Amino acid sequence: MGDGGTMMKQALSAAHQDVALYDNVLARLIGGAGYTNDERVEIAMTLFVAAGCTADVRKAARFAVSYAKSVHGDNLATTPAASLGDADVAPDRERMEHARFALGLVRVVDGYVKGDARWVSPDSSGIEIGALALGEGDIADVGPRVSGRHAHVWCDEGGRWFVEDLGSRNGTVVVSGVDRGKIVVAPPRDEAGATVADSTSASAKTSGDEVGPQVKGDEGACMKCDEGADVAPDAEGATGAERDIIGIESSEAIDPVEPDEHIDAELAVSEAVEIHPGDELILAGDTVFALVAGLPE
Known part of the structure; x- marks a missing residue:
């Protein structure tokens, strides 16, 4: 995630929004099967703009998911099982231990x-x-x-x-x-x-x-x-x-x-x-x- 994405998350957090939902949509976008790289960029930009315009993560996520489904097919929420598991929580476990x-x-x-x-x-x-x-x-x-x-x-x-x-x-x-x-x-x-x-x-x-x-x-x-x-x-x-x-x-x-x-x-x-x-x-x-x-x- 670049500087723009980090600043967006900071702005949403300051607006008392659920940043975890924003992260989840991006994670499913990256891990979802069936999208080309250009389509991923397009959906990510849609989420980014919607979040900036509404300052509401749920509305932005709902709009981005709806857009992805209607234009590129229902692949956003389909994450391969191989991409899930301990790797997602390992950094937090390591931080907790030290x-x-x-x-x-x-x-x-x-x-x-x-x-x-x-x-x-x-x-x-x-x-x-x-x-x-x-x-x-x-x-x-x-x-x-x-x-x-x-x-x-x-x-x-x-x-x-x-x-x-x-x-x-x-x-x-x-x-x-x-x-x-x-x-x-x-x-x-x-x-x-x-x-x-x-x-x-x-x-x-x-x-x-x-x-x-x-x-x-x-x-x-x-x-x-x-x-x-x-x-x-x-x-x-x-x-x-x-x-x-x-x-x-x-x-x-x-x-x-x-x-x-x-x-x-x-x-x-x-x-x-x-x-x-x-x-x-x-x-x-x-x-x-x-x-x-x-x-x-």
Whole structure:
């Protein structure tokens, strides 16, 4: 695309038009079968002039497509399958791998998107999610089982995103967008603050059953459990989703926000699990956030 095409796209963008539709028509024009080079130039010029005259991408695209069909045949929307595929998105994937990007959290309720994406800048200290999350940019749109301060999401200096459970009562799980493997960030806790896994282990010991060194967490995600120690998330989900887990040291205690809500007031060291766009973040078993990425400029 020459300077004229670039300037046209900038003008359309300034007019709050959908530049992606303009690009799509040009891409189908280039990839469509059955046109000569002269016909391609003619249709492209028709699109360019129509967009300039109307400042409306949809009207311009509709006119250019109609013109192409009536004069040169219906080939504009017929793109050979060989021209589609990973090559179209590879540049964006490469940019995502080598650039810091904003992370968007989209709440999903019963398969429906609820509200807009909540964007987190990689240069910020991150956000908290919880029923009583009061900070700038924090997310409080959650279900009734979510704790007051449930989870912390942030980006490290290397551009990797992490989620940390803040001692919630009903636990946090990450579902891999690659293979749907589940990684338990923190299991649910009972009213006394012990993990469900600990309670199960204690019950089994009382009944005389032998308990092994591992306890199954949510949906088969495996967590190593030592007697008297906290349950740590495993970096490998049920289907082998590998994630980095890092230790987090906090300089300040996390105070309970309500007398009847469990948050470990002496929490000094916790663990965070790496997350990626395409994953799902599930809080308290029923509050789901889909994770999406904002492409870097």
